[in-house]
Amino acid sequence: MPVIDYKKKLEEQVRGIESKELHFPRFIMRGVAGDYATAYSDITEAPKHFYYMAYLTCLGSILADNVRLKTLLNVQPRLYTIFLGQTGRGRKSTPIAITIDFFKQAFDDFNLMHHANSGEGLGVFLEKSPRTLLVYDEFMGFVSKAIQKGNTLLGTVTTLFEKNQYQTATKEKQLLIENAYLSILAACTTDTWERCWHPDFTAIGLVNRLFLVCGGMEKLVPIPPVLEIGRWKNLLQNTRAVVKLAQKIHKYELTPESVRLYDQWYRNTLDHKSVHSVRLDAYALRLMLLLAIVDERYQIDTDIVQDVIQLVTWEHAVRQQLDPIDADNEQAKIELRIRRNLLLGPLTKRALQQKTGAHRSGTWLWHNALSGLLAHNEIAYNNKTKEYYILSNTEELR
DSSP states (O other): OOOOOOOHHHHHHHHIIIISSSOOOOOOHHHHHHHHHHHHHHSSSSSSHHHHHHHHHHHHHTTTOOEEESSSSSOOOOEEEEOOOOTTTOHHHHHHHHHHHHHHHHHHHHHHHHOOOHHHHHHHHHHHSSEEEEESSTHHHHHHHHTTOOOOOOHHHHHHHOOOOEEOOOSEEEEEEEEEEEEOOOOOOOHHHHHHHSSSHHHEEEEEEESSOOOOOOOOOSOOOOOHHHHHHHHHHHHHHHHHHHHOOEEEEEEEEHHHHHHIIIISSTTTTGGGTTTTTHHHHHHHHHHHHHTTTTTTTTHHHHHHHHHHHHHHHHHHHHHOOOOOHHHHHHHHHHHHHHHHHOOOOHHHHHHHHHHHOOHHHHHHHHHHHHHSSSSETTTTTTEEEEEEOOGGGO
């Protein structure tokens, strides 16, 4: 069996995106975030959408504790954004550095943490600064710490994507984080992204909590000029204005038409069986807030929802193209093995894992496959016997 060079494969995939095979939906870059992205992309080599997504991530962090979507769900405008590109050519770090510096000058309470070595260290920082943007100039700094045995960083960051609390305890130590609002902005190389598919990462579900943004150098600018002071002050003033307005509105509501549009996409278009779609709906709701804020909307209308659908559709395509293990195809193989074994009779979860080789494919993919079969009524679970059984005896599975 030939050995696959995953690093080379990923670099080819990124080059495909950079060569415009996969376009970022540029028409969505409106409002103050679009103005900011245009201003800085005009004078630097980094792509415009890097500045746009860096701005949204910083904005989401500053508003994380006081802006919500009017829904039963606790939707906060927090993002875990990762810029991915080739080493030296991706121009990933420049938009991050420029944008966090811009927000530091705009807001005195804009809290930054550069690198976290452990969950405990992150917890201590969040205790003092509950609303924090965790920044990595190179995501390898996170990956190398997160895969260390006994390090709580991976579990902490993963849990804080959905929640504002995290607690874990061992014989040696106890970690309790409350009222924390974590966002992430990081640069990542193709080599590091391959390592993000480590079994520890996929089992806990970190990969699908990351919003991956690909791109690279679009033009040559040997000596980038300083942004004209009048333009910079205008961007600063407008940024403060949209934050003030968002805090005043506090809860954003979808119009009836936008609810119907999102409902149609969620039910009929979003591929719920694809592992690359996991948490795209969560990102869609968060991005609705952010796009409404930067465009100074008082509610979320169909224009905002359409833009968000375009953005998460692009993200789904990026995830597919940069998947080093072709997860959808691997999940399909696991589903087939599960169905074939259940055709022979009901099995407990442990027995099913043993017969289908769950340890070889990874527990995250295996559980995704099992959940997909349950969700689509292809298999069922008997609570009395604690066994799974098949619902459709399809001959082609034999």
